[in-house]
Amino acid sequence: MVHHAPAVGCCGPVTTDAPIAVTINPEARVNVARSGAPVGTLTPGEWHPIAVTVVNDGFVTGPLAVSCDPVRGLEVEQPWPELTGEHxxxxxxxxxxxxxxxxxxxxxxxxxxxxGGLALHSTVNLLLTAR
Known part of the structure; x- marks a missing residue:
């Protein structure tokens, strides 16, 4: 089943199958939102991909980074390609x-x-479950 879940970014809703939508506005500010697409249940000890749709209204090039405060037992790996300036x-x-x-x-x-975005617009909370 394909989910086309809208997430509201800086400049309007983003239709995506990804659980996270990032919008970069014309001033190069980053805004992130959670869509309705599921993350899924993780298997302990295995890497699980989290998809992100980036709508680049600022046509920014260079790295897009994701970071988080340390959480016991959680590793985050970001093999990001560079932002190409594509929309x-x-x-x-x-x-x-x-x-x-x-x-x-x-x-x-x-x-x-x-x-970053204004206030906490560049952050998103994610609830991860491993069974």
Whole structure:
């Protein structure tokens, strides 16, 4: 089943099958939103990809980074390709939980190594479950 779940970014809804939508506005500010697409249940000890749709209204080039505060038993890997300046790109990062359980993680997205969205618009909470 394909989900076309809208996530509201800085400049309007983003239709995506990805659980996370990132919008970079014309001022190169990063805004992130959770869509209705499921993340799925993780298998402990295995890497799980999390898809991200990037709508680049600022036509920014360079790295897009995802970071989070340390969470016990959680690893985040980001083999991001560079932002190409294309209006829309599909990306992925990976997460791994060491043991069964549930963790709530706050992810922060940034581009140009400094600019974020206003207030907490560049962060999103993700509830991850491993069984």
């Amino acid at each position: 829309r790109q599909e990306n992925v990062f990976r997460v791994r939980l060491d043991a069964p359980g549930v963790v709530d993680v706050t992810l922060t997205f940034s581009a140009l190594q400094a600019l």
